[in-house]
Amino acid sequence: MNQQSLFRMIASMNLVPGSCITAFGDGENAGNSASCGADYDAYGYEGTDGWEDNIDLVAVNEGQYADPNYVANVNFPVDNRSAKLDGWEFAIQHFFGDTGFGVQSNYTMVDGDIEYDITGDPLTSQFALTGLSDSANLVLIYEKFGFSTRLAYNWRDDFLYSTTASANEPGHTEAYSQLDLNVSYDVTDNLSVSFEGINLTEEDARNYARTKQQPLRLDILGARYALSARYTF
Incomplete structure (x- = not known):
């Protein structure tokens, strides 16, 4: 399932270009701002089933736009497109007799x-x-x-993370892989110690726009290590 972020699920109202009446919030203080002046006030918009998802629109009760017949533009997101997702996953795990050695692997294809x-x-x-x-x-x-x-060796191919990373420009994440290690030892039946190393090869993460020649962001990620102990009663 793919869902939009909460910041893209906000209703807003605009009366005139450049006005301050583009707001969201809750209660009677929704959208109140000193820059609005005395002509504007905020009221909650109540639907037939009560408050609409705790998002209240701003109304005007004074000034030149107090006419109840004035038409305002209200913008809110809707579900207007559908898409299909399919894929395959292959997985295998095998231990070599009683040697203690084994291997585990999987590959996921998504389209x-x-x-x-x-x-x-x-x-x-x-x-x-x-x-x-x-x-x-x-x-x-x-x-x-x-x-x-x-x-463990982990790999993920390039993917689109946003269609609006900058205005209408997309954002992609470059293919990424890393090597992780986890070692634990049971000292007693109650005490165990462990060592963990993440991103041992110190791979970096890169984001780009339409092509890799249009870089957006580079995260320099070093290796991370942790040493811990656990005791159970």
Whole structure:
């Protein structure tokens, strides 16, 4: 399931270009601002089933726009498009006899029927499914003599994370992989110690617009390590 962020689920009302009457909030203080002046006041908009998702629109009760027949523009998001998502997942896990060694792997292929057209008109917004990409991991396992060890390689292909990263320009995340290690040892039946290393190869994360020649962001991510102990009563 793919859902818009809360910030894109907001209703707003606008009376005239440049006016301060574009607001959201709750209660009688919704949209009140000193910049509005005395001509404006805020009232909650109540639907037939009570307060509409705790979002109140601003009304005008004084001044030149107090005419009840004045037409205002109210903008709010609607579900007006649909798309299909399909994919496959392959997984395998195997231990080699009683050696304690094993391997675990899976590969996920995902596809949707609506993709972003990077050659499209930048002045026109597009609808596309975000967050879709193939992914895979390979884990080497050792479980014996109180040791539990996982060395994991994780990979994810390029994917679209936003259709409006900058105005109508998209945002993509470049293919990314990292190597993680987790080792734990049961000292006693109650006490265990563990060591964890994340992103051992210190891979970085990159975001770009339509092509990789249009970088948007670079996150320099170093390796992270943790040492812990657990005791159960």
